[in-house]
Amino acid sequence: MIEIKNLKTSVEEKKILNGLNLKINKGEVHAIMGPNGSGKSTLSYALSGKEGYDVTGEILFKNRNLLELNTEERAQSGIFLAFQYPIEIPGVFTNNFLRTSLNSIRKSKNQKELNAIDFLKLVKEKSKSLKISQEMLSRPLNVGFSGGEKKRNEILQMALIEPEFVIMDETDSGLDIDALKIVSNGVNALRNSERSFLIITHYQRLLNYIKPDFVHVLSNGKIVESGDWKLALDLENNGYGKYLN
């Protein structure tokens, strides 16, 4: 599905990722854990194509090097980033945003754009299990949303777009137990043999709900250890101390 080779990034001369290698196959869920400042969020931006980073190396996705594509081209080819801090856009109704986004992606795949009626039907169906009300969708995008509402809205977008590769950047931050369960159920419902996930988190807690196939430790811009989900338990008990120098 996706293969990251010798990925290096820097912002204004400051090196962040330092030769990262990672291969994720179809249907796999990988978790990346690591201390503050290890480069976790930078990895999500390098994959999704945020501007302002110098990136070298190679990210192969469906036989193309993602580094040659801009942000929207990557999104259209099937990359989805669930934001740690979803962005507020005043005056733009959530429903309208979701539909514009979905139709941009459908258009890029030469699929028919959805009209308002078909879209509302679809969004109603998808929002039900995430406990998202129609009232919430008629508010401006993320404006005044609670932490839980923002994250559920990210999962709803994922469910609508049906991307092939999902990056979740600290989705568990700012969630209470109930919201964490709803969000995790939403993610688990989307797991299948064709879709892969990269879950970035500080804590093992989220991984109790979304069980990963592999866990990697990121430190100083490199993956320093890999294992199965038990590695997460080990980290929870012993901390990141042994990886820091």
Place this chain on the structure above:
Amino acid sequence: MSKSEDLIKKYQEKSEYSHGFVTDIETIDVPKGLNEKTIKFISNQKKEPEWMLKWRLKAFERLQKIKEPDWQKPKYPKIDYQDLYYYSAPKSLKDQPKTLDDIDPEIKKTYDKLGIPLEEQKRLSGVAVDAVFDSVSVATTFKDQLKKIGVIFCSISEAIKEHPELVKKYLGSVIPITDHYFATLNSAVFTDGSFVYIPPGVRCPMELSTYFRINASNTGQFERTLIIADQGSYVSYLEGCTAPMRDENQLHAANVELIALDNAEIKYSTVQNWYPGDKDGKGGIYNFVTKRGLCKGKNSKISWTQVETGSAITWKYPSCILQGDNSMGEFYSVAITNNFQKADTGTKMIHLGKNTKSKIISKGISAGNADNTYRGLVSIHSKAKGAKNFTQCDSLLVGNKCGAHTIPYIENKNSSSDVEHEATTSKISDDQLFYCRQRGLNQEESVSLIVNGFCKEVLQQLPMEFAVEAQKLVGISLEGSVG
């Protein structure tokens, strides 16, 4: 060609002004220059009655004694008024067309290109159009249907001849010929525009619309519009404007007067898309316009909505004089400036009557090297007991070379009144753009979505037929402004 160069070229081609073509027709022009001869020529061409010519000459006399104002923020090179043409009309219109079929096919084609339905068959659009080409009105649609319910919708030239009692009574009653330089200039040399009269108790069943087109070069366009809503009537009126792309600046100095009598309501919307000049700031229209509404009767209401995306310089303050008790004035504005465009715009709300209310919502968007000023006056006079005003001015900056300014003036002479002013300035953030693009929207779609969200409160005031157009226009005006 590299990928980025390719992209830049694509942007430029896309953002090019799509109404910038010139129609090649034979015209009748008055010789250059501002003098009595020119004024007499205009009046004569229009076969005006004597009283109208006298009115014009009085304005011209006044003009000799006053100076062009220069307090506005956007400065411009001195205009040589003697080097301008004041009248240009398509030759084929000399003997006014009797029906739409008599209109010069070239002009018809122009309006087709612009998407303005001159053909009355296009009944479905539900909009009556008065089309003004340079100095003359070339067609007014749906006139007969409107006449049946007593609504008069025609060119001002025709109204001067056909309805002199209404014109004499109201022309210059809101904007006196002594008002200020450009208003006085307009009174002397105005060429054409629309006239609307809605009789008592009539709710005008369709949108009335005027479409202004500057075609001739080196020509000033001096539009004059007069709208009267008699007691208990209602009308919604919309004007649209375009001009060819030319390297020199062209002057458009219009006067628009609205009068609402007891319990009447006028809704006046503008979508202004005059040629803004090229991306280096060369050429474009000087849009120096005086628009003023008089809420003359009690419980009357005048609402201005403007979407200003064109012109090199926009300088106008559509205003309301709230004379009748309980009357209400509203001003909703979106002003977008990109590249080297400049705008100094806002409103004046003059509260004279008791319990008068006004509301001002202004959204200024500045991109490129542009400069955008909101300037507004809220004046509460001593007899305006219980007057209320609410003002909100928001500015949005795109990029870091543009400017936004808010200059509110508040004069309050009545202690029982209530005046509120709110202002914000914000920037489209990189994070907002990244978020939209991560969800599959390209750069331009993202900017358009964010800006439309910012302007939503104003755009939703537009008649539905035009709201979608305006939304698109907002996107197009800002193309190439980011990245």
